[in-house]
Amino acid sequence: MLRILHIGVLAALVLAAGDVYKIKFDSTLQAERVAKLSAEIRRERDAVAALRAEWTALDSPERIQALARRHLPLKPIDITQLDNLDQLSDRPFDLVPPVDAIGALVDVEPHGDRPTGSISEAR
Amino acid sequence: MHAPVPQPGPETSGDKRRERLLYRLLYGRAADRGAKAKARVALAIAAFAAVYAVIAARLVMHAAAPDVHVARRSTAQDAVATARPDILDRNGEILATDVKAPSLFAEPRKLIEVDEAVELLTAVLPDLDAGELRERLASKRGFVWLKREIPTKQQQEIHHLGIPGVGFLDENKRVYPNGQEVSHVIGHVNIDNQGIAGIEKWLDARGLAALHTAGFATDRLQNPITLALDLRVQHALRDELLASQEKFKAKAAAGLVTDVRTGEVIAMVSLPDYDPNNPRQAIDPTRINRLTTGVYELGSTYKALTLAMALDSGKVTLASTFDARVPLRYGKFSIGDYHAQNRVLSVPEIFTYSSNIGTARMALAVGVDAHKAFLKKMGQLDRLRTELPESAEPLVPKRWGELNTVTIAFGHGLSVAPLQAVMAVGALVNGGYLIPPTFLKRSEPEARALAKIVVRPETSEKMRYLMRLNAEKGTATKADVKGYYIGGKTGTSEKVVGGRYSKTKVFNTFMAILPADQPRYLLTVMLDEPQATPETHGFSTSGWNAAPTTGKVIARIAPLLGIEPRFDLPPADRLILTSAKEAR
Numbered sequence: 035m036l037r038i039l040h041i042g043v044l045a046a047l048v049l050a051a052g053d054v055y056k057i058k059f060d061s062t063l064q065a066e067r068v069a070k071l072s073a074e075i076r077r078e079r080d081a082v083a084a085l086r087a088e089w090t091a092l093d094s095p096e097r098i099q100a101l102a103r104r105h106l107p108l109k110p111i112d113i114t115q116l117d118n119l120d121q122l123s124d125r126p127f128d129l130v131p132p133v134d135a136i137g138a139l140v141d142v143e144p145h146g147d148r149p150t151g152s153i154s155e156a157r
Numbered sequence: 158m159h160a161p162v163p164q165p166g167p168e169t170s171g172d173k174r175r176e177r178l179l180y181r182l183l184y185g186r187a188a189d190r191g192a193k194a195k196a197r198v199a200l201a202i203a204a205f206a207a208v209y210a211v212i213a214a215r216l217v218m219h220a221a222a223p224d225v226h227v228a229r230r231s232t233a234q235d236a237v238a239t240a241r242p243d244i245l246d247r248n249g250e251i252l253a254t255d256v257k258a259p260s261l262f263a264e265p266r267k268l269i270e271v272d273e274a275v276e277l278l279t280a281v282l283p284d285l286d287a288g289e290l291r292e293r294l295a296s297k298r299g300f301v302w303l304k305r306e307i308p309t310k311q312q313q314e315i316h317h318l319g320i321p322g323v324g325f326l327d328e329n330k331r332v333y334p335n336g337q338e339v340s341h342v343i344g345h346v347n348i349d350n351q352g353i354a355g356i357e358k359w360l361d362a363r364g365l366a367a368l369h370t371a372g373f374a375t376d377r378l379q380n381p382i383t384l385a386l387d388l389r390v391q392h393a394l395r396d397e398l399l400a401s402q403e404k405f406k407a408k409a410a411a412g413l414v415t416d417v418r419t420g421e422v423i424a425m426v427s428l429p430d431y432d433p434n435n436p437r438q439a440i441d442p443t444r445i446n447r448l449t450t451g452v453y454e455l456g457s458t459y460k461a462l463t464l465a466m467a468l469d470s471g472k473v474t475l476a477s478t479f480d481a482r483v484p485l486r487y488g489k490f491s492i493g494d495y496h497a498q499n500r501v502l503s504v505p506e507i508f509t510y511s512s513n514i515g516t517a518r519m520a521l522a523v524g525v526d527a528h529k530a531f532l533k534k535m536g537q538l539d540r541l542r543t544e545l546p547e548s549a550e551p552l553v554p555k556r557w558g559e560l561n562t563v564t565i566a567f568g569h570g571l572s573v574a575p576l577q578a579v580m581a582v583g584a585l586v587n588g589g590y591l592i593p594p595t596f597l598k599r600s601e602p603e604a605r606a607l608a609k610i611v612v613r614p615e616t617s618e619k620m621r622y623l624m625r626l627n628a629e630k631g632t633a634t635k636a637d638v639k640g641y642y643i644g645g646k647t648g649t650s651e652k653v654v655g656g657r658y659s660k661t662k663v664f665n666t667f668m669a670i671l672p673a674d675q676p677r678y679l680l681t682v683m684l685d686e687p688q689a690t691p692e693t694h695g696f697s698t699s700g701w702n703a704a705p706t707t708g709k710v711i712a713r714i715a716p717l718l719g720i721e722p723r724f725d726l727p728p729a730d731r732l733i734l735t736s737a738k739e740a741r
Contacts, residue, residue, distance in 0.1 A: 080257045084256040087251065087332050090251040094335045094338065095388065096392060113712060114640075116722050
């Protein structure tokens, strides 16, 4: 009886030792992964910061203004170009129906072939 | 065995047996060896069990404690990388941020061949001084920096050289992506990422430096600081000031946009400025921040304070008149008017013609002591402290007599930091609340809690009226942008050259409120020694240079600040004064 118990305990001991070893091994592996991932996160965060800094430098008003002056025919907005929506007068009645150039392109053939599928699906 | 031995019975209890065992152990002879050995074995088992229990407990403790080893490995890298929080403008645009940059170091004790290392390193980094490098490497110290913040390409080249005892550490490098744009507000840092000017220094003073020393401020997870500054407004202001500085060949130019309801500084420019990425320029004394570090006699702009004092005292009303027929003689001094009218002037006329005589008489009517007390109340006689560490003490006359009151009434004889005067003028137009200016975001209730009531709301209404009137038919007409209903006051002060006021070297200021009926923003433009141009018909007074510059700035920034243009508004006497009467 005692002998069987001894053998049982021994077997349990060996199993437990094996299990503890495995857990220990796994946890080391996990810890290394955690360290690696956090290092990677830090690296990524640094990269994001560097890119954001670069983006801000590229997006700085000074640079944009210089580029716009050189390449675009735009002028600073004039105060007369700003107004409230409620100050807008009603649209005058047209004697001749207005020509909708872009709409005409779409409405050429309501059921025919279309260059893209996206505009015909809705109807 | 002569001692009485208890007879062992067949069914002895455990107690008795233990007693007997003890007895035998104590008194027994050779006959009880077996029992003795058993006890010894038991003792040994107990001892081993105790040792193993200790080991087991330690194991549990180690398992429960965090993995110190892994944590230490990452902090060694970060030990030198003192991170700073990002600085953002009010819309979240980055003004200052950290990026990682490798720095080259050496451990001279581990170095084998010093001469070879010097040769190889100077080949890659030609700007390193060979003599100094050799000296550093030959020293027996454990650690020396060779070059801080080197480009990645050079880092790789040095890495491929494979010199033992030479390595890299990643350091946080502070970068200012907007360069010169916001230099004076955010300041800059030194090579060890410690703030030495502006908001950066304020950050350190607020506890960041202590964090650094303790080694906590290493990661990027600190909350960013949001300033009240608006980068777009800042840029527009700086761009116009640069143009104006060039056009009028001014020695310096400065501009300030503040929110009169909260005391927030929306934009602050002082030209010439510097690039915070290259802080060496900042040492140049011509590049100081003129708005906080410089003190100036603000000239006629100061008349706004005198008028507000006179109106607030109740001794003077808008209908009062003052004699400006002849220059005011005071001892050997004679005070005349630039736009001399040589007649009796009413209070609004004194303001719009910017009459020195009228303002001086008004201040005398209020009295020297009341004048001094009013300026003290408006914060003009004490050093103004903001988040920026740089500040200047106003130059107040030591003995303040009637002559001082006469000259200070029109802005000569008292030098204050422009930001200080802006705070006071803001209080004159916002309903009488003196709000200390701030560079951080602040809401209106917060500002109200800090505010000190300095003038009555009626006085404030009258000041708005006068400022608007001045833009309609006074010295500030060139700043009046149609549709924004601005008000303003010019100021031209003569600079002291060799102890005398110079007629040609002037310091011009212009303060504008926007919109004049319900002021939201106060705009200040200063030009130092602007020259007359053909376009200004030979004039170099404020109305000819600072005022039109302000007009241009307003036209650019008003849409950014969300101010709706309003056309066909009635003139000041009907819009502002009538509303004041109705309110009462």
